[in-house]
Amino acid sequence: MPSRQIRPQADDPLDDFVPRRIALDGETKTVHVAGSGPAVVVMAEMPGISPEVARFARWVRDAGFTVYMPSLFGRDGAVPGAQEGREVFRRACVSAEFRALGGGRASPVTRWLRALARLAHGECGGPGVGAIGMCFTGNFALAMMLEPAVLAPVLSQPSLPLDEPGSIEMAPDELAAVRERLERESLTVRAYRFEGDRFCRAERFAAYAQALGPRFVARVLPDGAARREGLAPFFEQVVASPHSVVTAHLIDEAGQPTVAARDEILAFFARRLMPPAGGQD
16 A cells, blocks of 8 residues: 655655644634545544654545544654653643543543534535544544544544543443444444553453443454554653554554554445445444
8 A cells, every 4th residue: 555655753744635724613723634535534643643643644545535634732744752742742631622631521622523523524425434543532533423424433542541541531421322323323433452552451442342332343452563663752762562553553564463453444444434335344
């Protein structure tokens, strides 16, 4: 699958995306848009839209989708440095838009993201919208299921709440509404993590499985499948464990489990969003 080669120490200019200032729900954010076809919202992991997050977005674009990649924190296109990444993380943890600590409520920014999904569906058409969250934004794709346009949610190493590894960042009534919708519409939630991830542990996936039942489809990759060489400083020094399934820790070689996970995600989007829609997961 064609994609721009990554030089670990080079920022990505994102010059093949169109940066749009989009005002929704009383807030204006930059959203990087590229491609054609049904919409997929790609939400970056901490500390922002890195070259490897952009690479994943290009894979989605090249699979036949319109990517909407909102800028939620950090410097867009920047290689994740250790000190700068720590500062971005610290600011996000105290921002009113996010709930990094304590389960039982979704981050306020998910309201804006649901509005973005509605806008994207209106602009791109098709059966609905896909969404993938990663790390800090991992659970956001599930909260976006409160928007009827969202049909294909993917949770990649969902890490919030940071202080409660067995909790879900969502109110119980909203979680119940999502499960009811999943069952009524025969939808599924896909989720991915590495076995030894320090930030997205087995307890979190167990909580999702209990809350969503068989509609929660989990993949747990062995730690040995994670890329170890050439990591950006933030991932080498701060994350310091296998974590980012489809970005920093993906090994871009045929036969690798991380590539298989990427391809499974793209196939999931295609089944749900490419007309004619249909098929059970």
